Amino acid sequence: MYPSRFNYESPKTIEEAIALLTKGNGEAKILAGGMSLIPMMKLRFASPEMLVDINNIPDLNYHRADADGTFHIGALCRHSDLEKSSILAQHQPTLAATAPLVADPIVRNRGTFVGSVCHADPQGDWASAMIALDGMIVAQGPKGRRTIAVRDFVTGPFQNVLASNEIAIEAIIPATKGIRFGGYLKLERRIGDFATAGVAVALELSGASVIRAGIGLTGVGSSTVNATDAAQSLVGSPLTSEAIERAADLAAQAAQPRSDHRGSAAYKKQVVRTFVVRILTEINSTKTKAA
Amino acid sequence: MSLDEIKIGGMGASRRRVEDNRFIRGKGNYVDDVVLPGMLHMEILRSPLAHARIKSIDVSAAWAIPGVRLVLTGEMMAARNLAWMPTLSYDTQAVLATDKVRFQGQEVACVIADDPYIAKDGCEAIVVDYEPLTPIVNPMQALAPGAPLIRDDKENQKDNVVFDWQVGDKAATDKAFASADKVSKLELHYPRSHPSPIETCGSIADFDRSTSKLTVYMTTQAPHIIRAAVALVAELPEHMIRIISPDLGGGFGNKVPVYPGYVMSILASILLEKPVKWIEDKTGNLISTGFGRDVYLKGELALRKDGKILAVRMHTDSDHGAFFSDAQPSKFKIGLMHSAFACYDIPAAHLTARGVYTNKAPGGVAYRCSFRVTEAMFFQERMVQAAADDLGIDQAEFRRVNLVHDDDFPHRTAFGFLTDSGQYAKCLDIGLEAIGYKDFLKQKEEAKKRGRLLGIGISTMTEPLGAGNSRAYDILGIKMFDSAELRVHMTGKAILRTGAKSQGQGHETTWAQIVAHELGIPADDIVVEEGDTDTAPFGMGTYASRSTPVAGAAVAMVSRKIRAKARKIAAHLLEVSEEDVEWELGRFYVRSAPTRGVTIQDCAFAAYTNMPDGLEPGLENVSYYDPPNLTWPFACYIATVEVDPQTGVWDVLKVVAVDDCGVRINPMIVEGQIMGGLTEAYAMASMQFITFDSEGNCVGSNYMDYLLPTAWETPGFELHEVVTPCPHHPIGAKGIGECATVGGPAAFVNAVMDAVKDTGVRNIDMPLLPDRVYEALTTKKDISGFPPVKTDA
C-alpha cells in the first residue's frame, strides 16, 4: 500500500514541533506511535502534507504518580509501558485492567496512550478509562499550556479540541480521596480487534460507601460514552446487588450502539449491562476480601 | 549392516524443515524480492461498485503525471483481443472491464509507472463514470424471477444460473426416503471465506524482444498450468515462456486461478519491452481474488429408528460470483461435493447442485481442500449430529452404527467413489477416550444445574485426496498426473525436481526423505527444486492435497527407477549377475556373500567413471505418476466448549484430533499441518467470513474485519495417530495437508450446538460469533444464512 507523498520532519524540541505545525497550517499531522495514523495514510484516508514525528523529542516517555496520587502519562508513553508498569498496577486499577486489552502486543509496543486519546476513536479503549477517571489532557501551543478535561476534549468521532498547532503533552489522572477500585472489560472477536463493546469503571470508596464513580463505554456510540447517570446512581451508597443492577440498566440505556457486523444494537447493550454487573460484582468481592 | 533410516532423514524422521533456514533468517525469495534492471511498477484501479455500467473512462490526467509509462483500459485490451480470458472452468472472465463492472474490486484500468507510488497516483487520477445497476449479493436474489442478468456479455445466458448438475441415484434415494422411519432435515450455509495467504498475488513479467523470451515470476501454485494457459491465450510459443514461482508465502488455493493482474503485467511488458512488476495490496487480494465456499445446503437423511442411515438427499446452491473461475476437475461442476458421507455405509444418495452468478468476486476456489470437500464434510457432519439428536441417539453411538467397518474395504460409497482402507471405529474410540467422553457428559449435566452450558462436538470423516487419476480427473483437458525428476551426481549427492509447488508444506524437506527412504542417500545430500517451468518436469501443481499422493508417489517411483539402474552398475562392480544382487537401504550386496557390497554412492560414482558396457552413463530419470485412485485419509476431531449464556461468547475447553493419513513421512510436518488446519477450522467456526452489504460492498476488505486467529486466541490441540497405509500408494501415504481444515469446523460447531441444544435450536450458521449465539439462546430460533450486515445508518 502506497500513501500519497508527504514531507517528514523530526523536531528535537516541543517548541520546534509547534513551529513546524504552525508552518503546516492545518496540513501537518503529529506522528506518535503511528498505529492509527499510518494505516489511514496507507489507505489514503489521510493524506497529510507533513508528518511531524515527535518520537525524537526527549523526556516524553514517562508515567508517574505524584505524592498526592495525581498520575501523569507522557505523550510518548507506550501502551506496553503501561501494561508492564507496577506503579500502574498499584495505583490505577481501571487503567491496569485496560492496558492488556488494547489492540495486540505488537501494536502495544508502539502505540501511545496520549495518541490514542487524541485519535478520539469511539472504539478506543483508553478514552473510556479516561472518562471513567475524569482524566485530563495537557496541551501546549504557541501561546503556552492549557489543561482540558477529557469529557470536553473529544468533540466527536476522530475529533478533538486541539488547534492544529497544539500538541498533547501528557494525560493526567486526578488524585483520589477514597480508595480506588476499578475494572475494564471488553468484548472482542479476537485479540487485536476493536471492541464490540467495552466498559470502564472507576470507583472511589470510603468504607463501604461509594464516594465517586465513573463509567465510560467503548464502541457503543459515535464517541466514547460517559454513562453519568449510571455512575451517579452508585454514589452515596454501598455496592448492593440492587445498586449494581440499577447501574447496569442505566449504563445500557446510556449506550447508543449501532447494529453492524459486530452485532446488533440490542446485543451490544446486553453486553454493556453484563459487563457493568461483572465489574461491580468483582469489585465488591475484592473489597470484601481486602477488608 | 543396514543404515539407520531415521539418522539419514528417511521415512518417519521428524527432520527439521530445511527451507526454514532461509525463511527465519529473512532470506526467502518471494516475487516481491525479485528486482530486475529497469523494472516498472503496475497498480490496478478497481471498481468501487458491485454492479454498474461503465459510461466512460478518462485517463488523460493519469497520463499527465510524470513517471507514468502506460495506462491500460478495457478498450485497449479489447483491441488486442485480451479484454476477456478463459477461466479454468470453461467460463470467461474480464481482464479489464469493458461494458460493465460485475463486482466490487473488479479490475477497471491499470497504470504502469517508474515507481509504485506514481502508479497509485496515476490510478487515483483516472475518472470513471459509472451508471449504477442493481447489485445481486446472494443466490436467492440471483434466482428470483426478473433478477437483472449479470452475464449479459454471454450470448446464450438467459438467467443467472451457471450450472445445474446432479449425481447419484434419484430413484433408489426416493424409495429409501419413502420407507424411512424418520427424515431429518437441515438447511445450512457455509459462508464465503478467503484463503488469505499472507503474501498477496503478484507477478513480474519480463519480455525480451531480442530473444522473444517471456519470463514471468509469479505467485502461482501451478506454474505449468499457467505456462499452458499463457501459450494458449496469448498465443505465444510455449518454449519461449518461462514461469518461475519462487518462494510462496502461502497459497491455500488462492494462487491457483489465473488473475487479470498477471495478464496485464505480461501485456504491459510486451508493449513496453521492460520488466513490469505487479504486487497486489492486501485489500485487492481480499476483495478480488479467489474466495472459498459460499454454498447453501438443503440436506435430508432418511433414517431407520435404530440409527441406520438409509439414504442422503442434498441440494446445494453455490455462489460463484461474477465469473465461474474455480479450478476443478472438468467432470464435476461442484467439485467433489459428492464425496460427502464417504465414511458411512449408506445404500443410496442423490445430490442436485446449482451454481449461480452474483455481483461478488469470483469464488469457489478449493480453500485448503480437495475441491468443495470442506463443504461436503461440514454438511455431512452437521447433518449427522442433527439426525442423532432427532432420533435421540448418542452422537458417538450414531456414528458407530453407520461408519464403514474395517473389513468392508474396498467400499463403494453411496455416490460411487471407491474407498480402500481405514480403521474408522478405532479412530473414534481413541478420540472418545482422549476427550474423556463419558466423564464429560456427566460434567455437562452437573454444570447445567448451575446454569452453565457445556457442549461436545464430534466430526468424523474421510476425504478424497490426490486428484486424480487420469480417467476421471482433468483440468481443461490436462490430465491430473504429476512428476518427479531425479539426477544423482557423481559423488552421490542429488537434485530432485517435481511438478508440484510448495507454498509452505515443506516439500524441500519431505521429498528428500522419500528419496532417502528409497535409495539410502541421506536427505541432507538431496536438494529439491520446484516452480521453474524451464527446469521442472510438467506437473499440475500443489493444491487439493495432491502433492504427497501424486508428486510424492512420483518421487518414490523415480527413485526406484534410479535404483534399478544402480543395481545393474552394482552387479558390474561386484562382478556378479544382477539376479545375485540384493538391496538393503543404501547398499547392494552379493546374496551369497553379504559382506561384499557397494553403496549407492559407489554406484553413482561408477555411473560417471566406470559404467558397464552397454549401459548409458549417468544416473538420472523422470517419472510421471498417474495414481490408480484417490487416497482417503480418515480423521476424528472432537471439541468441548463452554458457552457464556449472558454474552454468547464460547470458549474451547479441549480439542482432540485423531488422524489416519497413512504412513507419515515426517511426523513433525504432519503435526504442523494438522495444527494449522485446526486453526483454520476454529477460525471458520468462530469468526471468519466475508460478507457483503446489500449494495454488494465487501465487509472484510482488511485484516481488522477479516479475522485471522493468531496464537493468542487459538486453543491448544491434542493430537493422536492411527496408521492404515494406503494400499495403492507406493509408500502408503494418504495426504494430510487439508484434513483438519475440512473436518475441523463441524467439531466446533457441533460442540456449540450441543451446548445450546436444550433451547431447541438446531442450527446457527458459521461463523458462530457471540452475538449470533446469544440471539439463538434468547430467541430459541435457528440463526440461518450469512450474517446480513444490518447497519442502521
Ligand SMILES: Cc1cc2nc3c(=O)[nH]c(=O)nc-3n(C[C@H](O)[C@H](O)[C@H](O)COP(=O)(O)OP(=O)(O)OC[C@H]3O[C@@H](n4cnc5c(N)ncnc54)[C@H](O)[C@@H]3O)c2cc1C
Ligand atoms: C491492528 C491494530 C489494532 C488496534 N486495536 C486497538 C484496540 O483494540 N483498542 C484501541 O484503543 N486502539 C487500537 N488500535 C489503535 C492503537 O491503540 C493506536 O496506537 C492508538 O489509537 C493511537 O496511538 P498512536 O500513538 O499510535 O498515534 P498515531 O497513530 O501516531 O496518531 C493518531 C492520531 O493522533 C494524533 N496525535 C498523536 N499523538 C498526538 C499528540 N501527542 N498530540 C496531538 N495529537 C496527537 C495524530 O496526529 C493522529 O491524528 C489498534 C491499532 C492497530 C494498528
